Amino acid sequence: MKRQTRLWIAAALMLAAAGAASAGTxxxxxxxxxxxIDVxxxxxxxxxxxxxxxxHFARLGKQLPANQQLNITVTEIDLAGRVEPRRNSMRDLRVLRGGADWPTMQLNYSLEQDGKVIASGNSSLNNMxxxxxxxxxxxxxxxxYEKPMVDKWFKETFTAPAQLSKK
Known part of the structure; x- marks a missing residue:
């Protein structure tokens, strides 16, 4: 491998490591x-x-600044679809019909920066x-079907500049 290629690879690895080290938790x-309800x-x-x-929450948290810590307490989960038991298997079958079986989640959160709470609240997530x-x-x-719902909540709550400036 050429020396220049090795230098580029080393630089890329260092940038990736620096980016991971500067992420929130x-x-x-x-x-x-x-x-x-439905786990x-x-x-x-x-x-x-x-x-x-x-x-998934940890992956999203990498978007936060290094000096921020997000604490989440999930109080309820209802996954997409409905579970129907299967006779010949240990695993049940999850059936998605698109009616009133959308995913929902209830959670409490607090966002801390340098040890001080800068945002907190209760959220009810759903994806009808x-x-x-x-x-x-x-x-x-x-x-x-649940991850896009969590992604939307995270984006609206923590990455929208108007939201962060209000809190």
């Missing part, structure tokens, strides 16, 4: 997740869904049109 907790019944499946939500429009998440994504 997110802490997600779930209040009574075994009582959520899988089986512990392993429930753990997988909550882990996926936590990882979850089967309409373009979905940027792949077909097999566990939370394909």
């Amino acid at each position: 997110v802490n997600v907790t779930y209040k009574d997740p075994d009582k959520f 899988p019944f089986w512990d392993q499946d429930r753990t997988e869904v909550l882990k996926e939500f936590s990882e 049109m979850y089967l309409q429009g373009i979905n940027p998440y792949r077909e097999g994504d566990l939370l394909r």
Whole structure:
């Protein structure tokens, strides 16, 4: 490999590392997740869904400045569609009809900067049109219909300049 190519690769890696180091942090907790309206019944499946939500919130938190920390407490989750039990399988089947089965989530949040709360609130997220429009998440994504709802909330709450200047 040529020396110049190696230098470019090293520079790119350093920029990527610097960008990751300057990102904000997110802490997600779930209040009574075994009582959520619509999270899988089986512990392993429930753990997988909550882990996926936590990882998604963490990815979004990378958009925050390094000196900010977002604390989220999820109090309710209702996934898209409805669960229908299957007789011959341990896994239930989630059926999406596009009616009154849209995804919803209730959460409380606080955004801290240098140890001081600069924004906080309670939010009720929903995506009534979850089967309409373009979905940027792949077909097999566990939370394909819930992630756009979370993305929209995050963008409207934390990246819109008018919102941040009010708080």
